[in-house]
Amino acid sequence: MRKSITLVNPSFGVYVSHPSPPLGIAYLKAALEQNGIRAELVDETAGMSASPNKIDTEWVGISIFTPTAKQAYEMADRYRASGKKVVIGGPHASILPKEALKHADKVVVGEAEKSIMEVFSSRKKIIENPLIKDINSIPFPNWHGLPLNKYTAPTRKRPYLKIMTSRGCPWNCVYCFKGIFGRTYRMRSPKNVVDEIVHLQQEYNCKEIAFIDDNFSQNRARTLEICREIIQRKIKIDWTCPNGVRVDTLDLSLLKLMKKAGCYQLSFGIESGNQEVLNKVGKGIKLGQVENAVKWAKLAGIETIGFFMIGLPNDTEETMQQTIDFAKSLPLDLVQFTITVPYPGTELYSMVKKQGSFLVDDWSAFGSYSGKAYYELGAMKKELVEKMYKKAYKEIYFRPGYVLKRIAKNPKLLLSGLQYFTKLFKK
Numbered sequence: 001m002r003k004s005i006t007l008v009n010p011s012f013g014v015y016v017s018h019p020s021p022p023l024g025i026a027y028l029k030a031a032l033e034q035n036g037i038r039a040e041l042v043d044e045t046a047g048m049s050a051s052p053n054k055i056d057t058e059w060v061g062i063s064i065f066t067p068t069a070k071q072a073y074e075m076a077d078r079y080r081a082s083g084k085k086v087v088i089g090g091p092h093a094s095i096l097p098k099e100a101l102k103h104a105d106k107v108v109v110g111e112a113e114k115s116i117m118e119v120f121s122s123r124k125k126i127i128e129n130p131l132i133k134d135i136n137s138i139p140f141p142n143w144h145g146l147p148l149n150k151y152t153a154p155t156r157k158r159p160y161l162k163i164m165t166s167r168g169c170p171w172n173c174v175y176c177f178k179g180i181f182g183r184t185y186r187m188r189s190p191k192n193v194v195d196e197i198v199h200l201q202q203e204y205n206c207k208e209i210a211f212i213d214d215n216f217s218q219n220r221a222r223t224l225e226i227c228r229e230i231i232q233r234k235i236k237i238d239w240t241c242p243n244g245v246r247v248d249t250l251d252l253s254l255l256k257l258m259k260k261a262g263c264y265q266l267s268f269g270i271e272s273g274n275q276e277v278l279n280k281v282g283k284g285i286k287l288g289q290v291e292n293a294v295k296w297a298k299l300a301g302i303e304t305i306g307f308f309m310i311g312l313p314n315d316t317e318e319t320m321q322q323t324i325d326f327a328k329s330l331p332l333d334l335v336q337f338t339i340t341v342p343y344p345g346t347e348l349y350s351m352v353k354k355q356g357s358f359l360v361d362d363w364s365a366f367g368s369y370s371g372k373a374y375y376e377l378g379a380m381k382k383e384l385v386e387k388m389y390k391k392a393y394k395e396i397y398f399r400p401g402y403v404l405k406r407i408a409k410n411p412k413l414l415l416s417g418l419q420y421f422t423k424l425f426k427k
Contacts, residue, residue: 003120004038004057005087010068010075011044019045020153023162023212024063024090026141031113034139037120041143046150050075052082059119063090064100066343069363076103087119092363094179095345097126110180111167113138131182135167136192140199148204156238156264160208161200165193165226169214171246172282174313174347175340185218190225197230197237209239209262216241217249224254227261237262244269244307247293248285255300265303265333268293272312273326274319281312282347287326294330306332310392311340311385313351313377320388324395337392339385341367342375352377 007029009022022043032039040057042048060079064072069092076086080103089108093100097107106119110129118127132138141161148159165188167181200206217223230237244267258266270290272278278285297304308327310320327335342349342358343366352358356377360366366374373385396402 002036002038003059004040005032005059005061005119006040006042006055006057007061007063008050008075009041009043009045009063010050010072018153019043019047019151021143021146021148021151021160021162022063023141023164025061026143026146027113027138028061028116029144030139030142031116033142035117037117039142041145043146046147048147052079052084055079055084057084059085059087061087061089061119062104064088064092065090065367066092066363067365067367068092071364073100073103080105091177091180092344095177101125110182131168131184131186133186135186136188140196143204153210153242155208155210155240157207159204159206160210161204161206162210162212163193163196163200164212165216166213166218170218171284172347174281174351175309175342177343177345179345181214187219187222190222190229193226194229194233194235197235198233201235201237207238209237211239211241212243213241214243215246215249217245217254220249220254223249224257227257230261231257235262239263240265240267242267242305246285247289250293250296252296252299255296255302259300259302263302265305266297267305267307269307270327271307271309271323272315272319273308273323274315277312277314277319277323280314290326291330294332298331303333304331305334305336306330308335308337308392309340310337310389311373311375311380313340313348313380315380315385317384317388320385320392324388324392327392327396328399335396337389337396338369339371339373339389343367 007025009025025041029039029041038057042050044050062072062076072088076088079086086104087106087108088100088104089112093107094109097109100107107126108116108119108129109126111132112129114132115127115129143161151158151160166186168183168185169176169178170183170185197209239262247268268290271283273287275287294304306327308323310323342352352375356375358375359382360374371386371389373382376382
């Protein structure tokens with residue numbers, strides 16, 4: 001009998017209103033089917049049912065992040081009770097494999113595309129994977145079976161899909177988890193990347209691409225070559241970098257070429273408006289570089305989104321206010337604040353465990369964007385962090401003329417910010 005597996009992306013709860021294509025399980029489907037395994041995809045965030053009686057495969061694979069861990073474990077227990085074999089992977093399982101194994105027959109740690117077949121043949125319960133050196137060798141993700149028209153995370157056009165052109169990040173931010181892709185920066189070739197764009201257009205009628213690398217522009221020469229390849233092949237595609245690009249990798253000429261190749265929106269991981277705080281969390285950027293990158297992106301005609309954190313290590317009321325003021329000083333089209341989360345597997349998690357205190361004890365509370373603080377460390381207390389978080393949104397969205405100006409430029413983009421803002425202050 002042909003081996004079979006259903007790969008499940010559990011619901012993120014609050015994110016269901018704007019579901020996003022699940023790249024991880026699409027990669028695994030491609031790798032499995034290349035090796036003769038029937039693989040079905042179920043994405044709860046897009047309204048698909050993951051009920052055990054709806055699944056007819058021998059195995060079920062569940063990809064979990066920390067905020068979905070509790071729900072995913074409960075789901076895994078139900079599958080096993082119904083007679084299914086369960087394999088768990090993803091970031092949370094990679095850092096806490098023994099915890100995950102309590103709810104699974106197998107656990108996959110790290111990048112799984114090359115070793116996924118061991119799930120069906122190995123006697124090992126925990127399958128640990130080395131980094132894949134040649135990521136050009138990984139087959140393009142297989143999106144068949146997913147309701148592509150339901151993926152509505154703010155975009156210009158649909159259907160839209162995701163591409164990851166590189167893996168790994170060499171930087172040392174204390175809040176960032178490196179347990180899947182590691183610190184070694186590995187790049188796909190420009191031709192391989194653009195071949196995938198063509199494939200997505202031909203196979204899925206894709207109209208927009210989200211490049212979700214940790215840093216798409218880390219290697220300037222490769223970024224230039226990708227853009228030139230798109231232009232030379234006369235490919236018409238809108239694209240964004242929603243995960244954030246590093247401000248120290250950009251210049252005006254590069255941004256103009258990115259715009260010409262179809263880029264219409266960039267997100268910047270800025271995090272703090274205080275240089276000392278940035279230095280201590282290992283971000284490795286300068287505030288002047290932020291100002292230049294945002295200015296140059298605007299000159300190139302690219303929309304800009306700024307990501308900021310409230311409650312970083314060494315933050316005080318003064319430094320958090322500086323972050324708010326810095327965000328207000330930049331000509332960003334959208335500003336997003338988050339309260340810093342000490343995810344397991346990060347240096348920040350270790351810092352809090354040794355020197356501070358956690359304020360949540362349920363994985364589902366991590367990354368919930370509830371406006372609540374997750375930890376206390378030194379002089380940084382819960383009440384202060386939560387006060388400054390709300391203050392940040394008030395000061396951004398209550399500025400005279402801000403809403404009208406942004407509505408005129410991109411009402412859809414602004415609406416996504418206002419919806420979250422409204423939810424925050426209803427709590």
